[in-house]
Amino acid sequence: MIEMQVRKPSDDGLYLRTRYYQSMIDMGLLEEGADYDELNPSYIIFICPFEPFDKGRHIYTFRNVCLEDTSLELRDGATKIFLSSVGTANDVAPDVKRFLEYVNGILSNDAFVQEIDQEIKRVKKLEEERVRYMTYAMKMQEERKEGIKEGREAMQHDLALKMLKDHKPIHEIVRYTELTENQIRKIAAENSNVSFGEESGSHV
Structure with a gap:
């Protein structure tokens, strides 16, 4: 499990949260029918844009060890890792x-970092697109509540046309516009420069 932290809590909540996540991981595995001796190793990783332990490290790794003999590890497979983006030690x-x-906002030429950056941009674009279509759909709902039939149909038509231009699959257009497939195909036929997305399995 990996979680990005926003800010350092004023109490021990961040550290106690590892116990909660560990219990959720173990319960999930056991509910799937695994025996205790078949539990997979688990890793809980917190990425922190702050110093979680004030020791100047980039990485803090915790496992269960014997207090009387720290060379003796419990070997229960549970590991908690805190990564700090503000560390100063040469430890990673x-x-x-x-x-x-x-x-911390510094983009390097590292291939892995570049891949992460591209994926984040892709997810943001999809989210912005989803919000845009949802906002349009909400406007249609407002029109429906007010009983303005002609205005609603015009907005349905405009949204369907916009999604066709974006090559969205027909089932997605049906979902957001509440038009039938036949109505959407008619709109597509009237506009030669639009087509359905690949997921629809067909093109106009």
Whole structure:
């Protein structure tokens, strides 16, 4: 499990959260029918844009050890890792350090960092697109509540045409516009420069 932290809590909530996540991971595995001796190793990783323990490190790794003999590890397979993007120690590999610099807003030429940056941009674009279509759909709902039939149909038509120009699959256009497939195909036939997306399995 990996979680990005926003700010350092004023109490011990961040550290106690590892117990909650560990219990959720173990319960999930056991509910799937695994025996205790078949539990997979688990890793809880917190990425922090702050110093979680005030020791200046980039990485803090915790496992269960015997207090009387710290060389004796419990070997229960549970590991908690805190990564700090503001560490100063020379304690991580160069690629990990470049990733932590990226958390601080520094984009390097590292292939892994570039891949993460592209994926984040892709997800943001999809989210913005989803919000845009949802906003349009909400406007149609407002029109429907007010009983303005002609205005609603015009907005349905405009939204369907916009999504066709964006090559969205027909099932997605049906979902957001509430038009039938036949109505959408008619709109597509009236506009030769539009087509359905690949997921629809057909093109106009």
